[in-house]
Amino acid sequence: MAAIKAGRVLSLCRQFQKGLSISTVLPLQQTKVLTSCKAQLSAFRPKFCLLHINNMGTSLAQQCRALHTSQWRRGLEAFFDETPNWGEPTVKSGAPWTAKQLRTKSSEDLHKLWYVLLKEKNMLLTVEQEAKRQRVQMPSPERLRKIERSMKRLDTIVQERENALRLLQTGQERARPGTWRKDFFGRTFWYRFKEYPIPWYLNRRYKRKRFFTLKYVDSFIRRRIESHLHSKILKKKADLENKRKLQEKFSKLSATT
Amino acid sequence: MCLSVPLSRYPLYQLGNPQLRIFRTNFFMTLVKPGKEQPPDTVQFRIPMEMTKCDVKNYLEKIYSVPVGAVRTRIQYCTNKKRNHLSQRVKRPDYKVAYVQLAQQQTFQFPEIFPQKDTAHEPGSVEEMQDQFMQDEQQRQKADPRRGGVTEWFGL
Secondary structure, eight states: OOBOOTTOHHHHHHHHOSSSOHHHHHHHHHHHHHHHSTTSBOSSOTTSHHHHHHHHHHTHHHHHHHHTOTTOOTTGGGGSOOGGGTTOSOOOOOOOOOHHHHHTSOHHHHHHHHHHHHHHHHHHHHHHHHHHHHTOOOSOTHHHHHHHHHHHHHHHHHHHHHHHHHHHHTOOSOSSOEEEEEOTTSOEEEEEOOOOSSOGGGOHHHHHSOOSOOGGGHHHHHHHHHHHHHHHHHHHHHHHHHHHHHHHHHTTSOSOO | OOOOSOOSSOOOOOTTOOOOOOSSOOOOOEEEOOSSOOOTTEEEEEEOTTOOHHHHHHHHHHHSOOOEEEEEEEEEOOOSOOBOTTSOBOOOOOEEEEEEEESTTOOOOOOOSSOOOOOOOOTTSHHHHHHHHHHHHHHHHSOOGGGTTOOTTSOO
16 A cells, blocks of 8 residues: 555655656546545545645646756655645645544554655655745644654554553563662662663672662651651641532532522 | 664664664654755755764665765754853754765755745735735835935925
8 A cells, every 4th residue: 555645646646656757657646546545544634635636636737847857856856845835825734643543554554654754744844944044934834743743643552552462472561671679768669671781790880870778768768758648648638628618618509400 | 663763772782683673763854955065966964863874874765765875974063152031051952964975976956945926916805905005105105206316305
C-alpha cells in the first residue's frame, strides 16, 4: 500500500510511479486518485480528499510547467510544498490522526505512516525556516502541531503493542530492566539499569554512587515519615472542614424537587 | 522495535553484535538556504546534534532516494549573551549544519518559496474600496505638480 498525503495529488502519484518520468505521470494521476483516494494512508485524515481533486484538476497545466526545470532533483522536491501552494496565505489540511483510528491500522501501515508524517514534518520545518529568513508569515503553522500530535499518538500505540507482546511472550512488564533501591538519604526509588562494557565492581564512578543508607540517617528518615503523616492528617482535616462549610452554606437548599 | 533516537546515547556495541537498526527515526532535517554562496551541487541542512555524517547519508538515500556523494558537518554555536526582561541570560539553541554534495553531477538551487503574488480584489468588496480610498488619499497628499518640486516652506 503506497502512502500519500490527503489533498496532495502529486505526492500520491510520485510514490506510485517511482520509475516513470514526470511528464508521463500526470495524465495517470487523476484516474488513480479518483479510484483509490479513500483507501490510502495520508499525513492528514482524508477529509478534504474530494475537494482537492477538483482543485488540482484545474491547475495541472501549471504544475506541468513548474516541474520541467532541469535543476530539480525529484528526491529533494519532497522538502518543499506543492508549487501551487507557494505564496498562498493559507494551505488547507485535514485533521490529525486520532489514537482510535491508528489502533485499527496494521503495524506495516503504521511504519509507512510514520515516514509519511516524517517527510511532511521535514517539509513544514523547511517552509518555517525559510519564512523566518524572508520575514514572512508561514502559511498554516497549525499543520506542524497536527503532525506532532499524530506522531506522538502513533508512538503511543506502537509502545502499547510492544508492551502487550512482551508481556505475553516473556512476562516482563518493562522494556528496560530496573530495580527498587534506597539512595543515601533513605529514599526508595526505581533505579533503571544502564549498559556498561565492564562489571560494576570495576566501575569507579558507579561505586561512588552509594545505594545504601547509613545508621546516622535514621533520625532524618523518621522525621520525614512524621512530616508526611502530618501533612496527610492536615489534608484530611482540610477536606472535612471544606465539606462542613459547603453543607452549612447549601443546607438551606432543599434537595427534593 | 520501539527504539527511536535521538536518545542521550545509542545502545552499547561490542564486537560481534548484530548491526543496530533503528525503526521509525526521530530525526528531522530542515533544508535551508545557504547564507554564503555554495557550489551548485551542495545542499545545506540543519540536523539534530545527535546525527552523524553516515546517518545523514543513509537518511537521504533511503527515505528520499537522493544520491549522496559527500557529507560535511559542523556545529553552530548560538549566543548565550542575550538577556530577557529579568536580566537572565537566554540561550539560543545550538544546531548542527550538514553540507551534502550530490552524486551523479546533479545540481540543486534553493527555490523561491514565497513569490510575490499580485492579488486583485473583486470589484465591490470592502478590500477593494479600502485600496481605492488609500490611493485617493495618497493622491490628495501629493504636492502641487505646478510648483516644480519646491516645498511649501517657501512662501507663495
